[in-house]
Amino acid sequence: MDVRVTPGGVAVSLPKPPRPMPCAEWLAEALHVPQAHVRHLFRRGAVRVRGRAPDPGEIWNRPTQVWIDEDLRPADVASTSLAPVRVLYDDPSLLVVDKPENLLVHSDGRDAPNLDARVQHFLNEEGVGRAYHVHRLDLGTTGCVLYAKHGLALRAMDAALAAGQVRRTYFAIACGRRIRPGEISAPIGRDRHVAGRFRVSRTGKAARTLVDVLDEADRGGRRWTLVRLRLETGRRHQIRVHLSAMGAPVVGDVLYGGASHPALAPGQIALHAARLQFRHPYSAEDVEVRAPLPLAWEELAADVGLSLGCLQGE
Template identity: 40%
Template sequence: MNNNQIKLSFPVKEQTILVRDAIKQFGISKKALTSIKFEGGKILVNEEEKTVRHLLQFGDVVTIIFPLEKKSEGLIAEKGMFPILFEDDHLLIISKEAGLSTIPSREHPNGTVANLIAGYLEEQGLSATVHIATRLDKDTSGIICIAKHRHAHHLLSEMQKSGELHRTYEAIVHGHVEANMFSINAPIGRRNGSIIERFVSAEGKDARTSVQVIRRFSMNGEALTHVRLKLHTGRTHQIRVHMQAVGYPLIGDDLYEGSRVLINRQALHAKELELEHPFTKEMIHIIAPYPDDMNDLLCE
């Protein structure tokens, strides 16, 4: 076994069960099982290698050794600094600055979070694909959660689907929001003729956002509101589109009717992340400090 291979062990709590059924209960996907069988992984029962057809007994210990991952093809590894908010063998949670894209594109193959993470993993001697579980728009600051291996990524994706991964954002919007707390349930689709812009559309995908007012204030004679937002779905530009739709666009968000007089990007920050660690089962609650541009507005 290579020291960089991920190794997980599970006690068997059934009286009798096949290895393949136990592995399914452990949350390991069919794709991962295929890679374990054919790409250099192993299945051990009480430290002896077995097949998926082996019959387990209560108290047996199943150990899964995942194959080494290949580095992301075409992804340029770059060195750079970023605030690390949490890290262990499975997860890396960082704070992203505004103006930094999460993943590269054909036109911009470097200078992104993914490039920096690839460089960071390389420095640690880890052979792994970059698995970004929670993405942010280029001009949104705050928390990004990265899985250090494909199984962790699979479990985080399942947690997102079931609503067990809780993300809280904060924003500054135009106007004094009337209700102290409300929900927006409005489907979002891509605007015709644009590869970027979204809008509320009956033909769009389900999108739900909860909004809570933190503070109403004014600056330079303009009414503003500091709001807390929780995502119940993960559509592109969801918060920006929903707040525009209810008449309170984010300041700085000129794509969705916001003014850039007070800030030169959408005033949106991924402030908190809460989840049960998929392996240790400990509760993790991460808070990312405001960046300077939003902090200057909120402390006025």
């Protein structure tokens, strides 16, 4: 399926449906977007075929060229947020960038530098696209962030994320008790006593994290552990809360009791979104993107006696 992105919208070359189908149903199925979103597009007259607005119940049984209206022209961004982004993957519909430490993903309303604005600036230079983040990373966390460049791609990747079809793998250096490998299954809710903090709570939302221990070291009277983690759910602060609940918070994560370390920049935590895997909604190809470890990890690992050699090929 060919999807072309232009400043005025998205052109889609739909293949022949597997059977005669209402066009709204085929659009949702072929583009991997919720039917509610397709109905919204029809209601606002955004769907065009050869210049006309088809009825959503119209039966299609042949390949069709479809136009979806969307304003994808360059957009204004705050001048304080125009530092370059490190691009890890780029195609006409999707983008993965490497988020540095101490950068918000989206605006907090105070005109602070944020990754969304930097990505939008990059797309402005390309001449087309919107910076729609599909997921977020916490302020002090580094690594892969997936962006959609238009609304159809955003809805498709949102649906894939909700269905567990976007695999997110993290590395962390933790300090505290010995970490048992396996699945952490513990619901997470807000901490009513500390604003912005979360905790394991029986009344919280289900949260599951898969944990592998890659290396351990005893240094300075403390146990340091290098772990690989995979999110099975996507609760806010999930990895940080789960490791803290095990008695081994992420190094640098003072909100959850983590030990500080001079190798890390103020506010940085030793949590890195290292790998992102997903199936492309249009080409059906399997995409795997990796973000290199921050430079600070080399000094941190060496100082606490951990080896990063086991991460080669990870």
